Amino acid sequence: MHITVQREKLVNAVSHVSKAVSSRTTIPILTGIKMKADEEGLTLTASDSDVSIEVLIPTEEGDEWGVTVHQPGSIVLTARIFSEIVRKLPSNEIQIQVDDRLVTQIRSGQAEFTINGMDANEFPQLPQLEEDKVFSVPGDLLKAMIRQTVFAVSTSEMRPILTGLMWSLDRGQLKFVATDSHRLASRTAMVECPEELSFHNVVVPGKSCNELVKILDEDQHPVDIVVADNQILVKSKHILFYSRLLEGTYPDTTRIIPQGSKTEITVGTKEFLQSIERASLLSREGKSNVVRLVTLPDGSVEITSNAPEIGKVTEIVVPKSLNGEELKISFNAKYMIDALRSIDSSEIKASFTGPMSPFVIRPTDHDWMLHLILPVRTY
């Protein structure tokens, strides 16, 4: 292999694929980035057991030069060292040349690195997916949908299926659900897809979703998504992102969402968030992180928390409206903070059905998002 590649493009490609390099793998070849040069350009690949990422640097794109392939071929270089080297190289052009013994020369300006490479044939093949289930989402929407739900996936391996984000598609509506069994976040959106396409129980590991968010561009450029039996593939311009799916059946969460409500509070998202954040300053010290919400006869809402030996805090929030029965309820402040932070709308409605029942937080200006939080029994 012998190529000359544009520095900035190589730096970006290496930075993208590096997200799939495992630092704690026992398989040496997986600590590396595979480079393959052919008539299309230079393809970089990295993979751990959960995620694989492939990025193409085309020979040319529009008027822009990307890479010149003097001699096709392939090599695997240790990711950590290779990425540090490319970031520090002095010139806009980088020449990479591999000899028969896999010794790789990297030249740029007056700098010359000689690195021992690994055999690209030993690098695992990426899966070939049947592309019969394909749909398309704008990149920024996919990013937003993941961000607004993924924080609620479980971090405990007790029920592995809950460490994933459940994707489903029905009649053009894409839905993401995450729950750790104490709280739930759900987000839906209409997407472009064949009318008859539907799937359920496609559970993408939360960790994969977090990596995917980092790779997607913040623009409306459509991203194609291929759903296969045990893999998902996200295609964005020159990037292919593969993730394995979690095995098992995701619980049916539709039944636990209460339909009616006994108390309803409509309030400014930011004001409510900041009050809860302040109240949680003390409760965090007391480890439990529980805050208490009480409706007052004058139509305002009192939020309190206390930490033994440290002190207590009282916040008064004046909601836009407060309807229904009076209420005293306690909940984990972190769950509420996570939910409120994920909501872009300026106003939310909280719907309660009693002090011991799960309650629901929704933005007031659309129906695409829902957060459910289980209360804590404190008295």
Add this chain to the structure above:
Amino acid sequence: MHITVQREKLVNAVSHVSKAVSSRTTIPILTGIKMKADEEGLTLTASDSDVSIEVLIPTEEGDEWGVTVHQPGSIVLTARIFSEIVRKLPSNEIQIQVDDRLVTQIRSGQAEFTINGMDANEFPQLPQLEEDKVFSVPGDLLKAMIRQTVFAVSTSEMRPILTGLMWSLDRGQLKFVATDSHRLASRTAMVECPEELSFHNVVVPGKSCNELVKILDEDQHPVDIVVADNQILVKSKHILFYSRLLEGTYPDTTRIIPQGSKTEITVGTKEFLQSIERASLLSREGKSNVVRLVTLPDGSVEITSNAPEIGKVTEIVVPKSLNGEELKISFNAKYMIDALRSIDSSEIKASFTGPMSPFVIRPTDHDWMLHLILPVRTY
């Protein structure tokens, strides 16, 4: 104590004094910030065994309101909680009121915190220093002088005196020296002081110097410095910064700086720095972090390093001038990188007296700064 204080000023003051709060102290009162309200305004104090910081928020400053003292008094509040609270309070005004049982109410907007305080009488008194040795330095110069030397203090407690920065003053020239016995950094500057004032062997702990840098403003406003027997006091506007001095005799470092030179290289600082940084990418992997510098017959300089099993790197640097004997020398790349990064000048001169002797790096445009590095024996 009962006061109303401007939020932003309190946030800044708390952030400054917090730098002197020890997180790992066994004395509970030292986990706190002391507040004292009197006719001058509100004074905040924090202290650990090495550093004490005192910040005054005056009642008024020019046209700007700072604090209103409704009732003088004092209290100590746990630093971590108090600083989180003040940062998150909603309104521009914060009211703090302490009752007889040291219970402290902090009110701002609709938020009200009730915190258990500690008795301010238990807080240690700051030292009263005799102000007979006083001189004055612009704040930004003092910051620069510390930054350009403090990285070379020793981190090993084997010779505690070397963990400090040695300050001396003679005939109006202030000098800072730091060495860990493998490299040395020195910086001098002319300062405003009484003609007869001189001192030597004033060794300020490196840690204190690093905290001081964070507190000083980046402007030419003069900072007064009081040197006492075992303390130093730096006065900057409304901030007093006390540090203990290290006990012991700092080694005489003037003798180890070579006077002549056999090989001299003049080179662009940035170009040289980047070459060494790249060369150290591989040597760091090999743990030793040694790079090798060789003068070539064509007047250029070759910098190489290699890491067994990983690879090697060769850099060619074309210096502005190269005079004297040919040279092959090896040194720790980190020491060279630290030195070059601390130099603001665009060009440096490196003066060598042989492969086994310490060499000197100086900027070419002034004499205020000097770096000495001991080579490594590799062959």
